[in-house]
Amino acid sequence: MKRFLASLALGVGLSSFLMVTGASAQAPTPPEIAARNFVLLDLTTNQTLAERDADTPQDPASLTKLMTAYIVFDALKAKRLTLEQTLTVSKRAWDERKGDPSLMFIDTTMTPKVDELIRGMIIQSGNDASVALAEGVGGTVEQFVAMMNKQAQAWGLKNTSFKNVTGITEPGHKTSARDIAVIFSHVIQDFPQYYAEYYSKREYTFNKIKQSNRNMLLGRDPSVDGGKTGYTDAAGYCLAASAQRDVPNGKRRLLSVVMGTASKEARATESQKLLNWGYAAFDAVRLFEKNQPITTVKVWKGAVPEAKLGAADAVFVAVPRGEGGKLKTDIQRTDPLVAPLGLNQRVGTLKVTTSGGAPVAEVPLVVQHEVPLAGIFGRAWDAIRLWIK
Template identity: 70%
Template sequence: MKRFLAFLLVACTALHAAAQAPQPPEAAARHYILVDVTANRVLAERDADAPSDPASLTKLMTAYLVFQALRDKKLTLEQTLPVSKRAWDERKGDPSLMFIDTTMTPKVDELLHGMIVQSGNDASVALAEGVAGSLDAFVGMMNRQAQAWGLKNTSFKNVTGMSEPGHRSSARDIATIATRIVADFPEYYRYYSVRDYKFNNIRQDNRNLLLRRDPTVDGMKTGYTDAAGYCLVASAQRDFPNGKRRLLSVVLGTASREARASESQKLLNWGFTAFDALRVVEAGKPVATVPVWKGAAKDVGLGTQAPVVATVPRGEGAGLKTVIERTDPLVAPLAQGQRVGTVKVTTASGTPVAEAPLVVLQAVPQAGIFGRAWDALRLWIK
């Protein structure tokens, strides 16, 4: 009887929590996910792990690897690249194009505009060949990166997103790729907010309709194939009293350009209004000061390298609790940034809403031989 009553209490608590959680708006998309990028939390989802045709959302991974090559100095924005016959052949089948040809040597910067703003398949091929030497090698890089991130529902067969057997991803995996671009390459994220681009005397609009409708939307990518339907990754950053907040939505399988834009807008607006983002821990500021053994200093401050932001239903932030789990004892030497535990944030009922690595804020070298010996004795007694 006691076990039954305990089970009933847990079940009722879970049902109450579910009833209190904000409910997302009705969505016409087959699959979607809404992520609070600032707090690293999923706010809503529908079949987010279902394998789907990613269409031109594939180009998010293509772009990530090009940005990586730029960071690693393997390419420069002013560098020119040849246009191969393989890139020229992308004109077959009436796909999205930048309209480059084999007589041209466009700059990497131009090709990035062509791939991101105009969704050019030809630009994607030219960039992939410029980074890896061949499309097969570049696709291999894409799949290795997906595996490194643990994207279990993603398998790339090409760099453009054209439908072919085995080429698939999911709303959750696409959201991961998009958020990695935001986090890892903020200097290149600007390409996703460009509303139109002219190349070869042909001006094309960015197909992300929200760039013109919502001033807080600054990216990211559209996609369409017959198999995928109309898809959109949309990201918006808005100002709040406690700082800037970014949300990102992935909408797959809608019926039209207008539908993917309106569904994305509904999700973003709901996420910003239904939840509060509370900055619980400031980056670089100690959340605890603890003893150090065998060190030149007797204690050290522990904190986080990035702010810890907790997203909770609007008005429910008062009961948040912060719990520190750490290594004990801390023995020098300790390096600045060395992880020694975890900061966890929970609601009053114990539901986890955020966590971050707990790190050493200042390096602590070893003490001299006598200091180490004394602390070794104290540890032994302890």
Template identity: 70%
Template sequence: MKSFLSLLASLALAGAAFAQTPQPPEVAAKSYLLVDLTSNQPLAEREADAPADPASLTKLMTAYIVFNAIKEKRLTLEQTVAVSKRAWEERKGGGSLMFIDTTMQPKVEELLRGMIVQSGNDASVALAEAVGGTLDQFVAMMNRQAQAWGLKNTTFKNVTGVTEAGHKSTARDLAVIAGHIIRDHPDFYTLYSIKDYKYNNIAQPNRNLLLRRDPTVDGMKTGYTEAAGYCLIASAQRDFPNGKRRLLSVVLNTTSMEARANESQKLLNWGFQAFDAIRLFDTSKPMVTVPVWKASAKEAKLGPAEAMYVSVPRGEGGNLKTNLERTDPLVAPLGKGQRVGTVRVTTASGTKVAEVPLVVMEPVEQAGIFGRAWDSLRLWIK
């Protein structure tokens, strides 16, 4: 299966292959990206690969590394963390804080809420030190993960997002990180929907204004520095007759908290209204049954490796065509999940919309010696 980044990079904008291409709204942001996470297709973008200061959107990767550590049982939610002088010194930088100090031993779960809801730089440092031992080692972990995902335009220099030379990312790369949190750590993703958090008798609201304005928005993260402007990644899930759809918007370098919320809302509403997510295939049903040679069974069931959705301009679903390209002849043994071809979805004019591997849905064992010999002869004659 393609990585999330390669899907975003290789798939054309969903409307581009169709005669009636929806025009995105005017967006007052230096760069932006709207992605349908149900189909992994970008719907609209501007300067999505331009390097930018990610500000506190950096903390998405910080959180992902911490989530991995918890999943791998290198850290627990109930574990307490000693607050270092380095974490306490974050209050000197003028950024967002959870307001922990060196006399406290907050739990990992409390620090996660402080980092995600309150965007606390001090909480981010404390968690990074707990996982990586040192900030330098943790930053190296962040960059290795970015490299593993193929994020060629992202380099991390710190765990908080404070402005630093060489610390950069892009709207597309940040969408990949956010998408991985939603997919890989759905239980932790719920933390991004918390509207308020109180710690050390200091209550702070989540700065993602859309959490209070749109009930379908359930995360993700805000960011601001003078260099980055006001930034927001927002994700919304809405119900439709053919199932749930999730969109993710990234807006970078807007002029205010209101602007980043308004531009994100504009993109989300447009994406849900202008596009349909069409479920093309179901992994529980074969697309085709074909003959197999030298096999204990006469036929093999073939289908997509996973359920497949495509985003198309509203009302254009009927103009899609599905083509199967497969290896022939198929010769046993065949393993479940073995790729034997490609499922390609195109418009009526032949423009590719998407493609996925065509795989064997059930294993097919090899025939006995006489069956294999007989089929060898038939293949030779054929």
């Protein structure tokens, strides 16, 4: 079957949603970041704005707890657990006190609620809380770690292998900056209620012990609404952070991950530098609204003669500041389109490029309404016409 290609020149003010092919060849140069590995994602457009060695496996330290939290949130969603449910504290959880790690300070005489343990794990970065939750969800820590790795595989995280739920240094316990960004983005997008409830809190008191969130950006930048820190000797100082700011097209969310910085201050400063640069150097351009038809095409053997094609959601794209009015799009689809066609069935791709032809993003093109088969005579007539065509 041949491919059909249509080109549309887009001016300023057209409206958008996307999947990304990669950064434009004309993308702005990011600032110098004092981190071993980093990545900056635009979650509004699903684009990578900057990166360095983002796929190199590293010790993640307590960034590991982003996946630990995700598995717990998933158990809550599946009703295998409730926030008010109490859990026992095992000797294994108590033994996390060895080696001077981050702790919530629970002991074997306590039966904390799941909600309390989540706060202890996220806000206080408690290793003991992480183990207690892992045992509550998975039965054993080993079973829970298997669940973490299964989820990583489901997302295609090829540079990730978990050996524990806390992030302590252990042979084979590795992930990458990009994989951490994927995990964190799933926490934000799949469980927005838990992200808003837990990751923005600056302190938490349990058993009369008050501890501050180590994410220093929560006190510096009001647009930063969550993140997770990590530190071990092997990992250095790490931070995954996310910010949401108001822009002319609505709200725009960026996510940064820095790994292997030199200090608590450095991980905050370098993350802030990345986020500020991402907002300043790129515009988020709305190309198409949700449910807005991008094109209307002929359908063969259908009960209706045409189908409206569009994106499954609004289409945004991040482009270097000032370049939004120069974008071009190409629609690539299979031709002819033959009924039946289902709602949201993918039939092509919308490719977005700069005026110079550099790729910006690719968006799946889907059918916006069902197209059932025509009657027997309609199908026969179109079959003859297609044969002649």
